[in-house]
Amino acid sequence: MAKEVTGSGRRSEQIETLRAADHDRQQIADQLKVALDEGRLSLHEYDDRVAGAYAARTYAELLVLVQDLPRPGLNATEVRARRTADARRESRRIPVALLVLWTIWASLAAVNLVVYALVRKTVNYYVYPWPAWMLVPGAALTAVTIGVQVIRHQQRRY
Incomplete structure (x- = not known):
């Protein structure tokens, strides 16, 4: 969601400033539900974030809700292994x-x-x-x- 989009006749703008669709809000809500099921969020946090997801107008407001969460299904060992592999590849x-x-x-x-x-x-x-x-x-x-x-x-x- 963070790449640049160019429109015909318009200057390029960040996708975060674009308005989000209902489908986008539902995807974020689904991702939050997975995080709740995995134990990454408390029920109170989940309720607050889902309410924020359905109230969001832009992608930026949606991305803030899931920026501290890994992709669904990843555990800490896999995240650490990917970071280690990326560091080795870079070196x-x-x-x-x-x-x-x-x-x-x-x-x-x-x-x-x-x-x-x-x-x-x-x-x-x-x-x-x-x-x-x-x-x-x-x-x-x-x-x-x-x-x-x-x-x-x-x-x-x-």
Whole structure:
């Protein structure tokens, strides 16, 4: 519900400022009922929030009612596991600068290999395998990438 919507001829506006429909109010009420059944809300809280849901005019007023609740069916262990998995995934991501360097190296290596293959195919004598020298910057780039990942892993532990 929090993405931008653009209308024809109108400037873009946040979806939270749009008016909610009866179906939207019913969905929020259903989500609150699930939270009550799971024991996340007391009966008094549930009554207050459902009344607020049916009185809400915009999506923003509806979203406030469920912002502190996880999606239905999730328990604390699953939420914690997802956060841990997201943190691991984020720590394994390679920084953009290294991705650019890897892309440059791979394109240069590919060009060198293609030129070498064409030269080797067109001449009848021994051709020095110069693309092997591309392994040197590749090894250096590998070492830098591993070093960055190790440093990021150590920083995450502290």
